[in-house]
Amino acid sequence: MLGSRRSRRRLTTALAGLGLFVTGAALQVTTTATPAHAATTHRILFDDGHAEEAGNADWIISTSKPDPLAQDSSPSSETDWTGALSSWGVALQKTGSYSLKTATSALTYGGSSTTDLSNFDTLVLPEPNTLFTTAEKTAIMTFVQNGGGLFMISDHTGADRNSDGYDAVEILNDLMTNNSVDSTDPFGFSIDTLDISSGYPAAISDSSNAVLNGAFGTVTKSLIADGTTATLKPADNANVKGLVYRSGYSGNTGAFFATSTFGSGRVAFWGDSSPIDDGTGQSGNTLYDGWNDTGATNAALALNATAWLAGDGSTGGGGGGGGGGTCTAAQLLGNPGFESGNTTWTASSGVITNSSSEAARTGSYKAWLDGYGSAHTDTLSQSVTIPSGCSATLSFYLHVDTAETTTSTAYDKLTVTAGSTTLATYSNLNAASGYVLKSFDVSSLAGTTATIKFSGVEGSTLQTSFVIDDTALNVS
Numbered sequence: 001m002l003g004s005r006r007s008r009r010r011l012t013t014a015l016a017g018l019g020l021f022v023t024g025a026a027l028q029v030t031t032t033a034t035p036a037h038a039a040t041t042h043r044i045l046f047d048d049g050h051a052e053e054a055g056n057a058d059w060i061i062s063t064s065k066p067d068p069l070a071q072d073s074s075p076s077s078e079t080d081w082t083g084a085l086s087s088w089g090v091a092l093q094k095t096g097s098y099s100l101k102t103a104t105s106a107l108t109y110g111g112s113s114t115t116d117l118s119n120f121d122t123l124v125l126p127e128p129n130t131l132f133t134t135a136e137k138t139a140i141m142t143f144v145q146n147g148g149g150l151f152m153i154s155d156h157t158g159a160d161r162n163s164d165g166y167d168a169v170e171i172l173n174d175l176m177t178n179n180s181v182d183s184t185d186p187f188g189f190s191i192d193t194l195d196i197s198s199g200y201p202a203a204i205s206d207s208s209n210a211v212l213n214g215a216f217g218t219v220t221k222s223l224i225a226d227g228t229t230a231t232l233k234p235a236d237n238a239n240v241k242g243l244v245y246r247s248g249y250s251g252n253t254g255a256f257f258a259t260s261t262f263g264s265g266r267v268a269f270w271g272d273s274s275p276i277d278d279g280t281g282q283s284g285n286t287l288y289d290g291w292n293d294t295g296a297t298n299a300a301l302a303l304n305a306t307a308w309l310a311g312d313g314s315t316g317g318g319g320g321g322g323g324g325g326t327c328t329a330a331q332l333l334g335n336p337g338f339e340s341g342n343t344t345w346t347a348s349s350g351v352i353t354n355s356s357s358e359a360a361r362t363g364s365y366k367a368w369l370d371g372y373g374s375a376h377t378d379t380l381s382q383s384v385t386i387p388s389g390c391s392a393t394l395s396f397y398l399h400v401d402t403a404e405t406t407t408s409t410a411y412d413k414l415t416v417t418a419g420s421t422t423l424a425t426y427s428n429l430n431a432a433s434g435y436v437l438k439s440f441d442v443s444s445l446a447g448t449t450a451t452i453k454f455s456g457v458e459g460s461t462l463q464t465s466f467v468i469d470d471t472a473l474n475v476s
Helices: 014-018 086-095 134-145 168-177 298-310
Strands: 042-048 098-103 122-127 149-153 189-191 230-232 241-245 253-262 265-270 366-370 374-385 393-403 413-418 421-427 435-439 448-458 464-475
Touching: 042 298, 086 098, 086 298, 086 435, 098 168, 122 298, 134 149, 134 168, 134 413, 149 168, 149 298, 149 448, 149 464, 168 189, 168 464, 189 435, 230 241, 253 435, 265 298, 298 366, 374 464, 393 413, 393 421, 413 435, 448 464
Parallel strands: 042 098, 042 122, 122 149, 149 265
Antiparallel strands: 189 230, 241 253, 253 265, 366 464, 374 448, 393 435, 393 464, 413 421, 413 448
């Protein structure tokens, strides 16, 4: 932890002379990052490189890999493709709006392979049974952070189908807690180590939710046939939401199906593989037909969630926000990493800085609010127009450094607002080493010009620094 910042140096580069201003016009600055979401065809990659066919499992859309169309180029029924997920694949294929592939090797992002994640909108992990490598975890997390959709399907604890010592619960929890991108509960939930033998978890009542009420139907119930649930932690990610709950549970416990966001991407979790099983796998596998179970609406849940993850505007998209199918994917904030110095943002003196006393997350510049060890207020803001029909996500990396020793009193606070909405408040109690990604769904602001503002208020003694870098306001 650093001590008082009162003696820190102000900007000394020529950039400081550019002044602090923001134009009255809407600021819509795109970056060089390639949006993950396709404009029309939604590209879905099903993983089969992590023992998804081990034991009695058959979690594939087709035996033809990577392209299921090689088995049947115009499937009309689930048996036209061979695999326990063939119903899922055929249903998407028949819409004419999806391009489906299967990955059988290591997952990469930014490579030259035809199944590289940069070529897709959504990655489906249907009960993986081998650990992801360090490189794969970086690829997956970066893919989501940059706008991709991630569909994680677990099974009950102890379902180690290839007897390598790891089940899907452990593997998916490892992905979320042991990666090089963000291991601080990035999605806002953890998977429970449970084996729930049976049940029909019920959907919450939310007519505006695109996953529960989408183009593929209305979700009322799902199915547990030896599965698990998740514990939600909204304090770590305010966008996490339970959609389907085990009987007798609600709120932050017993979530059988949940959604969240990370960076500009979307995440879905399902606690059992039985609901996606259509019972038509390869010869020798005895499977359960959960897809067509009349006591549940598993097909609608799987298909609506796939559409939402891929940014399909026909389902409402954007986590119940402003998706309308007419949005051009873009990053709207100007000077998002502050590398242009005092431009685009309106900031208190010395906030945008390349001082070496606090490290930037990337590059040289960052926004450093407070840290003086005396009563002080710093602000940082930028106005931006969010187009109508868009889903929008605000994200930024935050590092909180403090000399306060209390573990119970918030003496120094950072408030984050978008328009008139307070998104979050952080304090000296959130101090931690390194930067932590924060992400918020601001789709409700679509069609308006809103001011994104960070306000840091420091008490009279003992410094707390709120350091922000790599901001983004992504729409799709």
